[in-house]
């Protein structure tokens with residue numbers, strides 16, 4: 236049954252997680268290029284703030300796992316972060332791949348006519364200011380005439396910061412638990428933040444929950460879906476978006 240109260244949702248079903256999942260070093264331009272080579276038209280990435288206010292892509296708070304640096308990335312200025320090798324940890328083929336700024340990735344998406352899902356992933360304690368900086372940046376570079384990026388976050392304060400800076404850019408609340416009380420709270424928070432979507436751990440979706448979230452006027456999206464049976468379940472449930480690592484398994488045209 237169609238629900239005419241659902242927000243506009245101009246995004247493809249399939250979204251490549253961190254660029255190309257695990258096939259390339261996550262959150263690098265090389266990963267985005269590989270995801271695009273597999274036919275993906277929309278990309279999820281993780282954005283945080285350097286000590287001097289530059290928005291760049293990195294999942295972890297610490298540099299150690301995905302670069303040759305160490306310590307908290309949010310305590311380093313961009314000039315130092317830009318020198319790091321964010322590719323060798325993955326494989327020799329990507330040795331020397333740099334951390335990208337969000338601006339560089341967004342400009343690449345615009346030039347390539349691709350869509351972007353920016354997960355605002357703040358260093359702890361920088362929730363609101365990271366959201367605000369992401370909103371200011373994307374508002375300044377992304378034309379109103381184009382399909383807008385999608386902002387998501389587990390942190391309501393980050394979505395509030397993004398909303399204050401760029402109210403016209405759609406938002407989705409990321410949720411990893413949806414029991415009775417936490418579910419009510421998530422729906423209330425999403426409504427207060429004017430969200431277009433709830434983005435859940437995919438295992439949480441049931442037919443009842445999809446109906447409840449749709450009737451609350453929110454789209455239903457999922458992370459991170461890497462098995463065919465799980466993807467088919469979500470499609471059968473009538474959900475709206477799937478974030479996957481497996482750009483080599485799922486055809487984004489399906």
Ligand code: G3P
Pocket residue numbers: 252279281294354387409458459478
């Ligand atoms: O954006 C959805 C998903 O990426 C959230 O989990 O830990 O992979 O950032 P994580």
Ligand code: CA
Pocket residue numbers: 279280281354
């Ligand atoms: Ca993420």
